[in-house]
Amino acid sequence: MIKPLLITTALLTSSAAFSAQNFVVDPQLTDFRSNQGKSDVWISHEDSKGGLGDVGTSGDTAFDAQGSARIRFKKSVEINDFTATPGLSQTVNGLPKNTDMSYSLYYCDKKGTASPSTLHYGVREVVEGAPLTGKVIADNRVHVRDLGNAPKGDKKDCFSQVTLDFNTGSNASVEIFNQMEVEVGANGKPDMHKDVEVRIDEFSITAK
Numbered sequence: 001m002i003k004p005l006l007i008t009t010a011l012l013t014s015s016a017a018f019s020a021q022n023f024v025v026d027p028q029l030t031d032f033r034s035n036q037g038k039s040d041v042w043i044s045h046e047d048s049k050g051g052l053g054d055v056g057t058s059g060d061t062a063f064d065a066q067g068s069a070r071i072r073f074k075k076s077v078e079i080n081d082f083t084a085t086p087g088l089s090q091t092v093n094g095l096p097k098n099t100d101m102s103y104s105l106y107y108c109d110k111k112g113t114a115s116p117s118t119l120h121y122g123v124r125e126v127v128e129g130a131p132l133t134g135k136v137i138a139d140n141r142v143h144v145r146d147l148g149n150a151p152k153g154d155k156k157d158c159f160s161q162v163t164l165d166f167n168t169g170s171n172a173s174v175e176i177f178n179q180m181e182v183e184v185g186a187n188g189k190p191d192m193h194k195d196v197e198v199r200i201d202e203f204s205i206t207a208k
């Protein structure tokens, strides 16, 4: 009877040793999905009826249980303002200061190499009560055409991993942000046969 217990303990120890702490809360958007997009931690930046884009939940997932965020401009909206950048942010707390960290997420854009969508993602300083206004610590832009060789999601392989390194400096908290930018043609609109949508999932901030 003792032997199986020892094996279990060894497995737990080895698992803890190799999985770094992820500081993002609800990182797989499982709660975001089951609560219909209401969240104590995730903030949606959107105003679909006002033409500023729509942020909601999707059953699609990169890994494990259902849940990702869908960011889109809906074709059914009469006037969309394509200079708007709808998206999702979270203030992440408890970080070690002056530490090299890695931020990553999984990005899905099914529209292919000619997609009008680009994801602008990064980390910024926190301004209490004023999301998306803090100084940017590190950011990047990515297009689906650049992600052919990126690691893919297990459940839906349209999700590709994107990463970004940063140093926390004097910040014990940072705001992670993920926003869709849309490229428009000469008529001021993207090529829009359907909704212009992307999905994001599986967020992680870990020490390097």
Ligand SMILES: [Ca+2]
Binding pocket: 028, 029, 030, 060, 061, 062, 063, 064, 065, 066, 067, 068, 201, 202
């Ligand atoms: Ca998920």
